Amino acid sequence: xAEITQSPRHKITETGRQVTLACHQTWNHNNMFxxxxxxxxxxxxxxxxxxxQDTNKGEVSDGYSVSRSNTEDLPLTLESAASxxxxxxxxxxxxxxxxxxxxxxxxxxxxxxxxx
Amino acid sequence: KQEVTxxxxxxSVPEGENLVLNCSFTDSAIYNLQWFRQDPGKGLTSLLLIxxxxxxxxxxxxxxxxxxxxxxxxxxxxxxxxxxxxxxxxAVPEYGNKLVFGAGTILRVKS
Numbered sequence: 506x507a508e509i510t511q512s513p514r515h516k517i518t519e520t521g522r523q524v525t526l527a528c529h530q531t532w533n534h535n536n537m538f539x540x541x542x543x544x545x546x547x548x549x550x551x552x553x554x555x556x557x558q559d560t561n562k563g564e565v566s567d568g569y570s571v572s573r574s575n576t577e578d579l580p581l582t583l584e585s586a587a588s589x590x591x592x593x594x595x596x597x598x599x600x601x602x603x604x605x606x607x608x609x610x611x612x613x614x615x616x617x618x619x620x621x
Numbered sequence: 622k623q624e625v626t627x628x629x630x631x632x633s634v635p636e637g638e639n640l641v642l643n644c645s646f647t648d649s650a651i652y653n654l655q656w657f658r659q660d661p662g663k664g665l666t667s668l669l670l671i672x673x674x675x676x677x678x679x680x681x682x683x684x685x686x687x688x689x690x691x692x693x694x695x696x697x698x699x700x701x702x703x704x705x706x707x708x709x710x711x712a713v714p715e716y717g718n719k720l721v722f723g724a725g726t727i728l729r730v731k732s
Binding site for chain 1: 655657662663664665666667670710712717718719720722723724725
C-alpha cells in the first residue's frame with residue numbers, strides 16, 4: 506500500500522544545531538506539505554512543493570527550508586534550531602497539479618522535535 | 622483569509638450516543654472539505670472528503686454534510702464507541718491546495 510513516512514519519530518537537539526526531518530511518500534503525489542502543530546495554534550503551514558524543484562513558503566517559514574529533488578521526498582531543514590521550534594511536525598501529500606483543489610490529503614505520523 | 626472554527630472544543634458522551642461535530646468556515650468558495658481523526662501522539666487519518674458539488678459523504682457510522690452557502694459542515698457519528706475517542710479536525714483548501722485547519726474537537730466516549 507502507498508504511504509507517507511516521516512523520520513525520525515522523535516528527536517532532541519540543542520539550540521543552534523542544524524536539523525533535518527525526512528518525509529517520504531510512495532503515492533507518487535505532486536504536492537507535498539510541511540505543517541507544525543502546537544497547542545493553542547493548531548496546524549500551521551511551513552513550506553510546500555508542487556513538484557520537483559518547486560518550493561514555496563507557508564505561513565510560518567522563518568528558520569526553515571525545504572528542497573525537492575525528486576517526487577518522493579521533501580526534507581525539512583531547521584537551519585539553526587531554536588526553542589520556539591519545539592513542536593510536532595507533520596508532512597502531507599496530495600495528488601494533482603498545484604492548483605487542483607479537489608484532492609484528498611494524506612499525512613505522515615509526525616515527528617516530535619524538542620530543542621533544548 | 623479563510624478561517625475555520627470547530628464547535629464544541631471538547632465533548633464527553635456515554636457510549637451508544639449519536640453525536641454531531643460542527644465545522645464552520647468564513648469563505649464559502651471552497652472546493653472541498655476534509656475531516657480527519659487524530660489519536661494522541663499520532664498522525665492525522667483522513668475520514669471523509671466532501672467535494673463542493675456534494676452535500677453528504679458517508680463511511681460506516683460516519684456521515685459528513687456540507688452546506689457551502691452557510692459555510693458549515695457537520696460530522697455525525699452514530700452509536701458512538703470508546704474507540705471513537707480522539708480529536709476530530711476539519712480542513713478546507715486555500716488557493717493551491719494548502720489546507721486551513723480548525724482547532725479540533727476533542728471527543729471522549731465513556732464506556
